[in-house]
Amino acid sequence: MKTATADLTAAAVGDAYTFKPRDSGLVPRGLTLAATAMIIAILAVIMLNVIWQGFGTISWDFLSSPPEQGMEAGGIFPAIFGTVALVVLMTICVVPVGVLTAVYLHEYTRPDSRITRIIRVAINNLAGIPSIVFGLFGLGFFVGFVGVGIDSVLFADQGPLWGQPAIIWASLTMALLTLPVVIISTEEALRSIPQELKDASLALGATKLQTIGRIILPQAMPGILTGAILAVSRGAGEVAPIMFTGAAYYLPYLPHKLNDQFMELGYHVYVMATQSPDVEKTKPILYGTVLVLLVLTFLLNLVAVVIRSRIRMKRVRQ
Amino acid sequence: MKRYQFKKKSRIREFLGEKLIAVTSFAAVIAILLIFVFIFKESTGIFTDPEIRQEASIDKMVFKQEYYEGRAPKWSWQPNSEVPKYSLLPLLIGTLKAALIAMLFAVPLAVGAAIYSSEFASKRMRELIKPVIEMLAGVPSVVLGFFALIVMATFMQEIFAFRFRLNAITAGIALGIAVIPIIFTIAEDAMTSVPASLRDAATALGANSWQVSFTMVLPAAIPGIAAGAVLGFGRAIGETMIVLMASGNAAIISASLTDSMRTFSATIAAELAEVVFGGAHYNVLFFIGTLLFIFTFVVNLGGDMVLTRLKEKIQGKQQ
Numbered sequence: 001m002k003t004a005t006a007d008l009t010a011a012a013v014g015d016a017y018t019f020k021p022r023d024s025g026l027v028p029r030g031l032t033l034a035a036t037a038m039i040i041a042i043l044a045v046i047m048l049n050v051i052w053q054g055f056g057t058i059s060w061d062f063l064s065s066p067p068e069q070g071m072e073a074g075g076i077f078p079a080i081f082g083t084v085a086l087v088v089l090m091t092i093c094v095v096p097v098g099v100l101t102a103v104y105l106h107e108y109t110r111p112d113s114r115i116t117r118i119i120r121v122a123i124n125n126l127a128g129i130p131s132i133v134f135g136l137f138g139l140g141f142f143v144g145f146v147g148v149g150i151d152s153v154l155f156a157d158q159g160p161l162w163g164q165p166a167i168i169w170a171s172l173t174m175a176l177l178t179l180p181v182v183i184i185s186t187e188e189a190l191r192s193i194p195q196e197l198k199d200a201s202l203a204l205g206a207t208k209l210q211t212i213g214r215i216i217l218p219q220a221m222p223g224i225l226t227g228a229i230l231a232v233s234r235g236a237g238e239v240a241p242i243m244f245t246g247a248a249y250y251l252p253y254l255p256h257k258l259n260d261q262f263m264e265l266g267y268h269v270y271v272m273a274t275q276s277p278d279v280e281k282t283k284p285i286l287y288g289t290v291l292v293l294l295v296l297t298f299l300l301n302l303v304a305v306v307i308r309s310r311i312r313m314k315r316v317r318q
Numbered sequence: 319m320k321r322y323q324f325k326k327k328s329r330i331r332e333f334l335g336e337k338l339i340a341v342t343s344f345a346a347v348i349a350i351l352l353i354f355v356f357i358f359k360e361s362t363g364i365f366t367d368p369e370i371r372q373e374a375s376i377d378k379m380v381f382k383q384e385y386y387e388g389r390a391p392k393w394s395w396q397p398n399s400e401v402p403k404y405s406l407l408p409l410l411i412g413t414l415k416a417a418l419i420a421m422l423f424a425v426p427l428a429v430g431a432a433i434y435s436s437e438f439a440s441k442r443m444r445e446l447i448k449p450v451i452e453m454l455a456g457v458p459s460v461v462l463g464f465f466a467l468i469v470m471a472t473f474m475q476e477i478f479a480f481r482f483r484l485n486a487i488t489a490g491i492a493l494g495i496a497v498i499p500i501i502f503t504i505a506e507d508a509m510t511s512v513p514a515s516l517r518d519a520a521t522a523l524g525a526n527s528w529q530v531s532f533t534m535v536l537p538a539a540i541p542g543i544a545a546g547a548v549l550g551f552g553r554a555i556g557e558t559m560i561v562l563m564a565s566g567n568a569a570i571i572s573a574s575l576t577d578s579m580r581t582f583s584a585t586i587a588a589e590l591a592e593v594v595f596g597g598a599h600y601n602v603l604f605f606i607g608t609l610l611f612i613f614t615f616v617v618n619l620g621g622d623m624v625l626t627r628l629k630e631k632i633q634g635k636q637q
Contacts, residue, residue, distance in 0.1 A: 025529065035429075035430025036447060104340055119347060128614050129556070131556070135586075144360075208336075269461070305449065
C-alpha cells in the first residue's frame with residue numbers, strides 16, 4: 001500500500017518544517033519515564049509486601065501439613081497437592097491438542113486459507129473469553145452434561161459419581177482456557193525451524209508425517225516446553241474457572257480419584273481472605289500462601305522466558 | 319545412519335495422520351461453539367419457561383419494576399429476597415464504573431511506558447522493562463485481589479477517608495494493574511512495527527529523535543494503541559477475582575465512585591454456588607455469562623481486525 005506510506009511521510013514533512021531545532025523533548029521523555037517508573041514501583045510494592053509479610057510463615061511444617069483450627073493454624077499441603085494434581089491433569093489434556101493444532105496451522109495449511117483464518121479467530125477469541133465464563137461452561141457442560149450423562153448411562157442407581165464438581169472437570173475446563181497459550185508458543189517454535197531441514201528430510205524419502213514426528217517436533221521441543229510451562233503458570237493462578245467445577249473450601253483427605261474434589265492454592269487464598277471469621281488471625285498463613293503461589297508462578301514464568309529467549313537467539317543466528 | 323532410513327511409506331497412515339491432526343486442530347473452534355451453546359442453553363428458561371418468566375424475563379431485567387404494591391417502581395438486584403428482583407442495571411453500572419476507573423488508571427501508565435520503551439529507552443533499560451511487564455502479567459488475579467483487599471483498601475481509606483473501605487476506586491485501580499500488561503504489550507508492538515524507513519525519512523527531514531516519535535511513529539501507531547485500550551477494556555469487564563474481593567459487592571445504583579459496587583462477573587462468582595439447579599436465578603446467572611461472552615467476543619474480533627489492518631498498512635503489505 002504505497003499511498004498510506006506516502007500519506008504518513010507527507011504528514012511528517014508538513015510538520016518537520018515547523019520543528020524548533022533546540023526542542024530536546026524533555027517533557028515527553030520525562031512523562032513517559034515517570035509512567036514506566038510507576039509500573040515498576042507497583043510491581044515492587046506488591047512483591048516486597050508479600051515477601052516481607054509472608055517470609056516468616058514459610059517453613060517445612062507449613063508446606064507439608066494440612067490446615068488446622070478453621071485455617072487459623074497448620075499448613076497448606078493439601079492446597080499445594082491439589083494445585084499440582086490439577087495442572088498435571090490439565091497439561092496431559094492440553095499439550096497434545098495444542099501441539100497438533102500448531103502443527104496443522106504451520107505445516108498443512110496455507111497461512112491465508114479460510115480454514116487457517118477460522119481457527120485463528122477461534123484461538124484469539126478463546127484467549128479473550130473471561131475466566132468466569134469458562135467456569136460457567138465447565139459447570140454447564142462437563143459437570144451438568146458429560147458428568148450427569150455418564151452417571152445416567154453407566155451408574156444409573158448409585159447417586160452422583162461423575163455428575164458433580166471434580167478434579168477431572170476442573171482440569172478439562174482449565175485445559176480449554178490454556179489452549180491458546182500452548183498453540184501460540186508451539187507455533188513460534190515451528191517458525192524457527194529452517195525450511196532446509198524439512199526439505200532434507202523429505203528429500204531422503206521421509207513422508208510428511210515422518211518428518212513431523214522425527215524432525216520437526218524434536219526441534220520444536222523447547223517451544224512446546226515453554227508453552228506447557230506458561231500454561232501451567234496460568235492454570236496455577238486462575239481461580240474463577242475452578243470455583244464451581246471442583247475446588248473445595250476444605251477437605252480432610254487428598255484427592256486420589258479423578259472424580260474427587262480438591263483444594264487449590266489460589267482458591268485457598270480467596271477463601272481465607274474473604275470468608276475467614278478473623279482475618280487478623282489468618283493473616284500470617286494467608287501471606288504465606290500468597291508467597292508460595294507467587295513464587296510458583298514466577299519461577300515457572302522465569303523458566304519459560306529463559307527457554308524462549310534461547311530459541312529466539314538460535315533463530316537470529318540462523 | 320539408522321536414523322535416516324525410513325520405513326516403507328504407508329499411504330493409509332499418512333492419510334489418517336493428516337486427518338487426525340486436522341480434526342484435532344478444530345478443538346479451539348469446537349470449544350468456542352460449545353461454550354456459546356452451553357452457556358446460552360442454560361439461560362433459555364428466561365425466554366421459554368413461563369414459571370421462570372414470572373420472576374425474570376427480559377422485561378423484568380431491563381425496566382423498572384413495581385415489586386411491592388403501592389411503592390415506587392425501581393431497578394433492583396435482590397435475587398434471594400422474598401420477592402426476587404433481577405434487574406441488571408445495578409450490575410451494569412458497577413461493571414462500567416470499575417472498568418472505566420481501571421482504564422483511566424491503566425491507559426496513561428501503559429501507553430506512557432510503551433512509548434518510553436519503544437522510543438526513548440536504552441537497550442539496557444528495555445531489558446528491565448520487558449521482564450517487569452511479563453512478571454506483572456504473571457501475577458495471578460487472585461493475588462491482586464488479595465493485595466487490594468488486605469493492603470490497598472486500608473491504605474487508600476486512610477489517605478482519602480473513604481466512607482466505605484471497599485469501593486469502586488480501590489477495585490478499579492486493582493483492575494487497572496491487571497490490564498496494564500495487555501495494553502502495554504499491544505501498544506508497544508504497534509509502535510515497534512513502524513518500519514525504519516519511515517523513521518529515517520523523518521530524521522532526514524531534520525526531526526530529532528523525539529520529534530520522530532511524536533510526529534511519525536505515534537500517529538502511525540494510534541489505531542494499534544486504541545486497539546490495545548479496547549482489548550484491555552474487554553479484559554477489565556470480564557475480570558472476576560479482583561472485583562469479587564475488592565469491590566464490596568453491593569448491588570446498588572449509584573454514581574459515586576466511593577460507594578461499594580458489584581459487577582456482572584463477581585455476581586456470577588458469588589451467587590452460582592448457592593442457586594437451585596435450573597431455577598430462575600440459575601438461568602439469569604447463565605444469561606449474564608452469555609452477555610459477557612458476546613461482549614468479549616465482539617471486542618476481541620474488532621480489536622484483532624484493527625491490529626491486522628494496521629500491520630498491513632504500516633508495513634506496506636498488500637492483501
